[in-house]
Amino acid sequence: MALETPTWLNLCFMEKTLRKSENDNSIQVIDIFSKPATNKGDNYTSDMVRVTVEYSRDQSGRKITEKKSVIVKIEPTLEGIRKDLIVQSRIFNTEMLMMTDTLDKMNKLLEPKNRLSGKGMYVQRDNPTLLVMEDLAPLGFRMACRQAGLDLPHCILAIRGLARFHATSVAVCEKEPNQKQMYSRGMFNTEHPPEMGEFFVLGVKHLAEEMANWPEFKKYSEKVAKLADHIYKVGIEACKFSEDDFNVINHGDCWVNNMMFKYNDDGKPIDHIFVDFQLCVYTSPAVDLLYFLSTSPSPDVIENNKDILFNEYLSTLSATMKQLDCKTQPPTKEELKASMKRRAAYGMIASFTVLPLILVDKNEVKDLDEIMNKDGYTNPGFKNESFKKIMMKRVPMYDEWGLLDVCT
Numbered sequence: 001m002a003l004e005t006p007t008w009l010n011l012c013f014m015e016k017t018l019r020k021s022e023n024d025n026s027i028q029v030i031d032i033f034s035k036p037a038t039n040k041g042d043n044y045t046s047d048m049v050r051v052t053v054e055y056s057r058d059q060s061g062r063k064i065t066e067k068k069s070v071i072v073k074i075e076p077t078l079e080g081i082r083k084d085l086i087v088q089s090r091i092f093n094t095e096m097l098m099m100t101d102t103l104d105k106m107n108k109l110l111e112p113k114n115r116l117s118g119k120g121m122y123v124q125r126d127n128p129t130l131l132v133m134e135d136l137a138p139l140g141f142r143m144a145c146r147q148a149g150l151d152l153p154h155c156i157l158a159i160r161g162l163a164r165f166h167a168t169s170v171a172v173c174e175k176e177p178n179q180k181q182m183y184s185r186g187m188f189n190t191e192h193p194p195e196m197g198e199f200f201v202l203g204v205k206h207l208a209e210e211m212a213n214w215p216e217f218k219k220y221s222e223k224v225a226k227l228a229d230h231i232y233k234v235g236i237e238a239c240k241f242s243e244d245d246f247n248v249i250n251h252g253d254c255w256v257n258n259m260m261f262k263y264n265d266d267g268k269p270i271d272h273i274f275v276d277f278q279l280c281v282y283t284s285p286a287v288d289l290l291y292f293l294s295t296s297p298s299p300d301v302i303e304n305n306k307d308i309l310f311n312e313y314l315s316t317l318s319a320t321m322k323q324l325d326c327k328t329q330p331p332t333k334e335e336l337k338a339s340m341k342r343r344a345a346y347g348m349i350a351s352f353t354v355l356p357l358i359l360v361d362k363n364e365v366k367d368l369d370e371i372m373n374k375d376g377y378t379n380p381g382f383k384n385e386s387f388k389k390i391m392m393k394r395v396p397m398y399d400e401w402g403l404l405d406v407c408t
Helices: 011-022 081-089 091-108 152-175 178-182 194-211 218-228 231-238 286-295 299-304 306-323 333-342 344-353 355-359 385-400
Strands: 028-036 047-059 062-074 120-124 130-134 248-250 259-263 269-274 281-283
Touching: 011 028, 011 047, 011 062, 011 120, 091 120, 091 130, 091 152, 091 178, 152 178, 152 248, 152 259, 152 269, 152 286, 152 306, 178 281, 194 218, 194 231, 194 344, 218 231, 218 385, 231 344, 286 306, 286 333, 286 344, 286 355, 299 306, 306 333, 333 344, 344 355, 344 385, 355 385
Parallel strands: none
Antiparallel strands: 028 047, 047 062, 062 130, 120 130, 248 281, 259 269
């Protein structure tokens, strides 16, 4: 369904927003132009509108005219599973907290060239719940191709960005320990509505059915089918906070569509920035690392350059924490690898449920209400050849690690 511009998104609303964010009551909006900010399949949990605003303001006693582009991110208002899941899980509140408080503090610790996110401009808490943010596209940022997977230069930028995100969160949490409690939910939590768990349970059941048709995969499909009903509990266990671990605020949904890149004239990526902070969670950084590595790099990078990414992450994390005078010690290579091994099921769940959404053919993309419908669960991504090829390598490995066995 095409997103229509809501009636309240008008000159008056944008004038109020700009006056507040720019702290300038002389602003008068002349005209606005709006269109959907994302394509179907790029964003599953909100409606996003790109608004170009033409306005005048007073400067040194004379009126000047300016143009600005912003993103209006709206909590779903159309009835359906998607709305129930998003509203009841309160993940929009998490993003509001991040954009208006925590991320602002994290960004202030870094040089502007290393900033982690765009600026939050305006928050509205109901009727409807929304967030107005800086549009990063005019600054040259755009999404990478999700289906091809990120090559090594993209991955290095992303992993350095992730390390800075984690390091600055440590610095902020040292100054304000209450920040840790603000992000206790994430993607897997007993407090989430049943729809959240159903997305994963139904997805894994559907995958098991598909795997039964793959050559020599019957034994794996049977194991995955048995695991399906337990998969959300497995996810909760895998991302559980432990006092003994090195902990950070995780992005929580760190995949290729939740980051943007800037390119030079030769088309090489030179800068990286994060978007979408609805699932941030305070726990081991293994959660973000496993999720990113299981969903976003190209198969070639995962097979040949995993160690390069791991070392880049650790060196950037350590250097940034040192630069910020963090009292907490960064983890050693062995400690981080041990945490990732203990939580390996998190990467498996991402492979099973998020990867097919990434690899699905563009003309087969479905939104959340179409995936989880009255008749069950439909995800054409499971039939994708690239997905099948990756899974035929990963599933035997997960089995070898004991991840497919149901612990009762």
